[in-house]
Amino acid sequence: MKKMRKIFAVLLTLAMVLGMSMTSFAAEIGTKADGTASLTVNGLVPEEATEVSVYKVVGWDAAKSSWKLEQGVESTDVILSDKPVTINWQNFVNKRATLNRVATATVTDGTVTFHGLEIGAYYVYAGSGKTSYNPMGEAVYEYGNDGLMKPADKTIAAKGSTYTLTKAFTGENGATTYQVVERGEEVPFTITAVFPSYDKDTTDRAFQITDEPKGMxxxxxxxxxxxxTLTAGADTYSLVSVKADGSDGDPITTLPAAEGQKVRVRFAPSYIGGENTHAGQIVTVEVTAQITDADTFSNTASSNKGSNTPNVNGKLGSITINKYDENYGKENVTSKLLAGAEFSIAPKDGNPIQFVYVGEDDNKSIYKKATAEEIDNDDIVKVTNIVAKNGTVVAKGLDNGEYAIVEEKAPSGYSVVPVDNVTIENGDTPVVTANVSDSKLHSLPHTGGIGTTIFTIAGCLIMIAAAGLFFASRKKSDNK
Incomplete structure (x- = not known):
């Protein structure tokens, strides 16, 4: 029996602790009581830990039937009168430490209610690591029909003043760490922001998020x-291009957009509305962009409701092939680059890659991996053999991984040689170099060429001379 009582006591204690925890998670702070008011703050970013603190700045002196300034509050902060009390909430931002804090909480569900507040005016601070909010406050009282003051429950819609956009490049398996990509690949980006709230008197209710791709x-x-998930339309949002001065350009009705074209998500005024229905909600813009550059790419996000411009940068892999003569690697012997060799490149156990010729740069022949669109375009010349015109050829726009290189044609006077596989590493410097040393062919006369002709003529002359000597010696013999 004693053991049962102990177990019951433990369970009761756990229940009490759980009950206290549930009150905290429910974002109900304080206790409701007659003669007191409640103050609700909503419009906070959900699932984002936000500190909310309430400070009493004006109290009511019932004995004198007059307002009084609370701790840390000066006459420049508040203009007292019978009704209403005029308060400059901005004045309290830098003096919070001196004010009378009556309640505080950290909430994650976007709203919190503080109970048990006496008649008066309260400054409310709200902020998180990602979002800060405009100074706000409220007086929790009203006048009844009898002209007497009484507590009144009030609600404040938090208004974000700065919104931190976050942007991530999502690679394979959902990873957001740095990854090398190949030209023509479609890369997903995720932009997150907070839907703003607006003062009731605001006439210019605009909200937009802009994506700026480079090399994509x-x-x-x-x-x-x-x-x-919204469907684009007159009552939700539209996609528009962006002019050089940052203003809206033409509507974008079909994708893909042009290479490097900024794409703006502009929310419709009717969706923003006048009641801050979506205020504080997380906005997620998922952008897919195709890599068009062969070296690097970047993507930047911005918003008219935030000053930060998160950016994602990336690189593409490349292989440089140097074609040297037979002296490469030998001590005390100078080797030279050989012009005209041709190579093919393929992923390990894959088919040769098609390339588009870019041009010559610093005596290097530059090629870029062809995209699917370029492969389907008969007007664009594609090759699988890339030529080291002056001895060096660079293949750009490649993914990380192992590649097989085959020398398809050697320079004149040299033989084709095998080339070791190379691997492009995933990282900040996705480049690799293959140095190929050739073997020189031996100079041998061709069958039927000038070499045999000379020997034939010489042999004939010797035979004629021998025949002449033979007949001359025979004639002398006959005359005897």
């Missing part, structure tokens, strides 16, 4: 607000 072109855009 946008092929698809998906927009979510909270858990709802």
């Amino acid at each position: 072109k946008v092929t698809n855009v998906t927009v979510k607000v909270g858990e709802t």
Whole structure:
């Protein structure tokens, strides 16, 4: 029996602790009581840990039937009168430490209610690691029909003043770490922001998020607000291009956009509305962009409701092949580059890659991996053999991984040789070099060439001379 009582006591204690924890998670702070008011703060970013603190700045002196300034508050902060009290909430931003804090909480569900507040005015601070909010406050009282003051529950819609956009490049298996990509690959980016809230008197209610690709072109855009995926339209959002001065350009009705074209998500005024219905909700813009450059790419996000411009940078892999003569690697012997060798490159156990010739740069022949669109375009010349015109050829726009290199044609006077496989490493310097040393062919006369002709003529002359000597000696013999 004693053991049962002990177990019951432990369970009761756990229940009490759990009950206290549930109150905290429910974002209900304080206790409701007659003669007191409640103050609710909503519009905070959900699932983002936000500190919310309430400071009493004006109190009511019932004995004198007059307002009074609370701790740390000066006459320049508040203009007292019977009704209303005029308060400059901005004045309290830098003096919070001197004010009378009556309640505080850290919330993650976007809203919190503080109970048990006495008649008066309260400054409210809210902020997180990603979002800061405009100074706000409220007076929790009203006048009844009898002209007497009484507590009144109030609600404040938090208004974000700065919104931190975050941007991530999602690679294989959902990884967001640095990854090498290949030309023509479609890369997904994710932009997250916070839907803003607006003062009730705001007339210019605009919200936009802009994606700026470099070395890429946008092929698809998906927009979510909270858990709802939106369909582009007059009552939700539209995609527009962006002019050089940052203003809206022409509407974008089809994707992909042009290479390097900024794409702007502009929310419709009717969707923003006048009631801050979506305020504080997480906005997710998923952008897919195709890599068009052969060296690097970058993607930048911006918003008219945030000053930061998160950026993602990336690189593409390349293989440089140097074609040397037979002296390469030998001590005290100078080797030279050989012109005209041709090579093919293929992923290990794959087919040769098709390339597009770019041009010559610093005596290097430059090629870039052909995209699927370029392969389908008969007007663009593609090759599988890349030529080291002056001894060096560079293949750009490659992914990380192992590649097989085959010398398809050697320079004149040299033989084709095998080439070791190379591997492009995933990282900040995805480049690799293959140095190929050739073997010189021996100079032998061709069958039927000038070499045999000389020997034939010489042999004939010797035979004629021998025949002449033979007949001359025989004639002398007959005359005897």
